[in-house]
Amino acid sequence: MTIRVSVQTTIFSMDxxxxxxxxxxxxxxxxxxxxxxxxxxxxxxxxxxxxxPGMTESMIGRIAAEAQTRFGLSGCTIIHRxxxxxxxxxxxxxxxxxxHRAAALDATAFVMDWLKTRAPFWKREEFEDGRTAWVEARxxxxxxxxxxxRDGRPG
Amino acid sequence: MTIRVSVQTTIFSMDxxxxxxxxxxxxxxxxxxxxxxxxxxxxxxxxxxxxxPGMTESMIGRIAAEAQTRFGLSGCTIIHRxxxxxxxxxxxxxxxxxxHRAAALDATAFVMDWLKTRAPFWKREEFEDGRTAWVEARxxxxxxxxxxxRDGRPG
Amino acid sequence: xxxxxxxxxxxxxxxxxxxxxxxxxxxxxxxxxxxxDVIRSLAGREGEYQAVFGTQGGVVRCAVNQEFASPEDGVRxxxxxxxxxxxxxx
Amino acid sequence: xxxxxxxxxxxxxxxxxxxxxxxxxxxxxxxxxxxxDVIRSLAGREGEYQAVFGTQGGVVRCAVNQEFASPEDGVRxxxxxxxxxxxxxx
Numbered sequence: 001m002t003i004r005v006s007v008q009t010t011i012f013s014m015d016x017x018x019x020x021x022x023x024x025x026x027x028x029x030x031x032x033x034x035x036x037x038x039x040x041x042x043x044x045x046x047x048x049x050x051x052x053p054g055m056t057e058s059m060i061g062r063i064a065a066e067a068q069t070r071f072g073l074s075g076c077t078i079i080h081r082x083x084x085x086x087x088x089x090x091x092x093x094x095x096x097x098x099x100h101r102a103a104a105l106d107a108t109a110f111v112m113d114w115l116k117t118r119a120p121f122w123k124r125e126e127f128e129d130g131r132t133a134w135v136e137a138r139x140x141x142x143x144x145x146x147x148x149x150r151d152g153r154p155g
Numbered sequence: 156m157t158i159r160v161s162v163q164t165t166i167f168s169m170d171x172x173x174x175x176x177x178x179x180x181x182x183x184x185x186x187x188x189x190x191x192x193x194x195x196x197x198x199x200x201x202x203x204x205x206x207x208p209g210m211t212e213s214m215i216g217r218i219a220a221e222a223q224t225r226f227g228l229s230g231c232t233i234i235h236r237x238x239x240x241x242x243x244x245x246x247x248x249x250x251x252x253x254x255h256r257a258a259a260l261d262a263t264a265f266v267m268d269w270l271k272t273r274a275p276f277w278k279r280e281e282f283e284d285g286r287t288a289w290v291e292a293r294x295x296x297x298x299x300x301x302x303x304x305r306d307g308r309p310g
Numbered sequence: 311x312x313x314x315x316x317x318x319x320x321x322x323x324x325x326x327x328x329x330x331x332x333x334x335x336x337x338x339x340x341x342x343x344x345x346x347d348v349i350r351s352l353a354g355r356e357g358e359y360q361a362v363f364g365t366q367g368g369v370v371r372c373a374v375n376q377e378f379a380s381p382e383d384g385v386r387x388x389x390x391x392x393x394x395x396x397x398x399x400x
Numbered sequence: 401x402x403x404x405x406x407x408x409x410x411x412x413x414x415x416x417x418x419x420x421x422x423x424x425x426x427x428x429x430x431x432x433x434x435x436x437d438v439i440r441s442l443a444g445r446e447g448e449y450q451a452v453f454g455t456q457g458g459v460v461r462c463a464v465n466q467e468f469a470s471p472e473d474g475v476r477x478x479x480x481x482x483x484x485x486x487x488x489x490x
Contacts, residue, residue: 013170014173026195026242026243027196028192029191029194031188032189032260033186035186036184037177037186040181052412055467088181092490101189105187108260112256112260116489119487121489122413122484123488134413137485141490144257235400246400247400270399273397275394277398289327292396
């Protein structure tokens with residue numbers, strides 16, 4: 001099992017991450033992945049992502065470990081960028097290596113839902129007219145995360 | 156909407172595919188992805204993938220179009236390799252671009268389930284002792300695909 | 311050649327291995343109207359054909375002009391008919 | 401300094417913007433045993449603190465020593481207590 005967690009300002013490469021992830025073992029049949037990008041529209045120019053150094057890495061590490069246990073992953077990579085990111089730029093990459101595709105893709109959804117609700121990141125929007133605003137948490141994200149909490153744990 | 160379908164012997168690059176996919180629009184917030192690799196174990200050395208040229212591309216194109224309609228995708232890339240592939244090598248790449256992560260990941264699962272049951276590929280296994288055997292279809296794949304057929308269509 | 315009712319048949323995976331060929335052209339069998347008629351004609355041949363299309367015919371899948379087809383689906387001169395095992399891609 | 405009961409407080413996102421600082425060290429408020437006691441102490445300050453921890457306190461989230469915490473959770477000298485809005489990463 002290889003777990004890799006990184007919070008960074010720099011861009012990442014999916015191709016570069018794969019060999020490291022795949023050290024997780026020959027028994028793996030597939031990688032589920034999600035790449036989040038800055039969604040444009042409504043005059044948005046960029047996002048600035050702030051985080052809580054230390055707590056972020058520890059929460060993401062726990063989310064990865066939980067996904068590994070729950071879905072039997074052979075590897076999990078979670079990279080989250082911080083700083084200023086313009087529309088279209090990648091924000092987050094999740095890679096989950098598993099024996100079969102269902103586990104790999106379910107684990108990816110699980111990690112994303114928990115990242116949205118349990119990892120201490122905050123986004124500030126910057127619009128073309130110069131206005132800025134902190135993004136408010138979406139109730140939909142809490143609902144998405146709660147579907148995994150069948151064991152009654154809040155997170 | 157950008158749809159890209161390729162059946163090829165050569166390796167592919169996720170990084171190289173992303174810019175093409177992302178032409179699908181600024182409104183996209185994420186890419187769901189699945190990368191299938193040759194799973195090792197039981198003395199397996201390699202797979203040889205055969206397909207039905209012409210029909211393969213047309214079936215994959217339809218699967219992509221169906222995913223686009225059903226999940227409101229902004230882009231869909233499906234690359235499937237053929238020929239001889241050793242353990243650990245990538246076989247298939249699916250990328251689904253959508254406004255939100257749930258649609259992107261659900262569409263990815265949908266495409267994979269249909270690829271497994273509706274695209275005319277056949278795998279022959281090659282073992283370390285020189286033995287070869289055609290892979291038999293898995294009932295689990297038919298079951299996985301059937302979960303999407305709520306509209307009564309067989310595929 | 312105009313007017314000669316010919317069909318093209320393709321074989322994939324273990325069907326090709328066992329039959330020793332990947333394709334053939336043949337006249338549309340006398341009176342054949344559907345895929346099932348073609349299968350029965352092939353099963354009437356000697357050797358591996360009989361085994362593949364008779365005994366083991368239950369697992370053979372078919373496409374007509376690159377669309378999945380059933381034994382009841384019609385065939386006409388000029389059609390490309392493919393026989394293969396259940397697919398195992400992805 | 402041994403024996404002086406000090407806590408470190410961190411502010412993130414719009415809390416930091418409005419309070420004009422990202423962190424501070426302060427003595428553990430007299431008699432404070434839980435996060436809620438610290439919040440009440442901060443709400444008792446003038447200006448933005450009152451608005452952030454009083455009026456709008458319902459949306460403020462908290463962590464103690466980098467673990468999510470509730471107002472009922474205990475605090476001790478040396479703790480790192482962070483206040484922030486609901487998270488919006490991913």
